[in-house]
Amino acid sequence: MSHLPSSSVRDHMKWAGLLGCEAVLSSMALMQASTMAAPPKKMMAPLGHAPPQRDGPDRAPQSHMILPSGMSCPPLLIRKEGEFQAPRLLDEKDMRTNEDMQQKKKNRKSVTPCKVREQEGRGGKGAGGDENGPASKVQKNFICDHCYGAFRSGYHLKRHILIHTGEKPYACAVCDMRFIQRYHLERHSLIHTGVKPFACSMCDMRFFQRYHLERHRLTHTGVKPYACSMCDMRFFQRYHLARHTLTHTGVKPYACSVCDMRFFQRHHLARHSLTHTGVKPYACSMCDMRFFQRYHLARHTLTHTGVKPYACSMCDMRFFQRYHLARHTLTHTGVKPYACTMCDMRFIQRYQLERHSLTHTGVKPYACTMCDKRFFQRYHLARHSLTHMGVKPYACTMCDKRFFQRYHLARHSLTHMGVKPFACSMCDMRFIQRNHLERHSLTHTGMRSSVEPLLPRKGTGA
16 A cells, blocks of 8 residues: 555544544554554544645545545535535635634633643643543534534534524423423423522522522622613622613613603513503402502501601601601701792692692682582591581580581680780780781771671681
């Protein structure tokens, strides 16, 4: 047998490694036995990177490789969609594209110190070890026709192709969810069984998925790896950062289909939608009240237990809700943040300003159903309605008189104590009621006869 050049030996080695053809292996064994100086071992060239061949007049492209024994071996078979088919020959452009894709994948993978130590422990073989080293075990000879991605086995290629076709072969038996990979289905099935295999070592929390556990552990360490580039806020999770970023851009991606309201977060939209449907999913177990939101129910429950968790630091007052405490604190500071735009009046609460604004517009939204009277405020209407029913809920403890309104009772009580808090600035007269003082002041100005008796106004109940 004549000696073959080293390039032919490499070609035969390439086909033998990729195909496992017995004929090629047999011819290789004969050639190496007859060769005086065996060529040094080299790692197999990956697909699309064949060794350069010498150009010659008698060399022409062949679809089959001719072996020294006169046998021929078919070209490389690539698995495509579960069947073996002969691929087309890659031209120079396709080979360059494939090379670029492989180089990008290599650049994405960083070599960690753990991997370096592992390679050193295996005899110092790095990424370019010999054909018996780690490099020979990660050959990726299965190429995707859609994106030229390379994979180490036909199973990995078939699984990858599902991304392009959109097929999800693994279906959940309990719900309509489908998945590309089996382990995705197995992980999803835990939701139905309630099993949470990943437990936190610092608390009693358990999780369905490992990355949920790793994310939870950050709450114990205090590390917030996701920082906002527009402010100093930091977050445990990436989606929290993405959601926060919307507050800087002003974008509200979640729009209500019934009205013009828009929201930053999906759960805000879902909560708002309940106001259109009228559904109140959160019911109180102690009464018939129902609520749109869970925290409204939790806040309401405190009224049954009598617990007032929010205490004022300046007095002994306590409150069920935080905003009630914040509103009460303004009475100590004297701050009235809500100013009327039509006069100089200011108010501690917004609803007080809105109620006051009606006096400028003249609108009286609360109408009595038994007469033609209208009122600015709801409690004025409720107080007036008592006059139609004849109910006088406020009784004097010193006599038998009863009154429609509390302040009428308080004013009446002064007659029993003899206190007259309203004094005339022009004489020594004092009065129990302010309107008595105002009527008396007219006698000093001459607008009213001094002999006219001071009769109480109708309906005062005094």
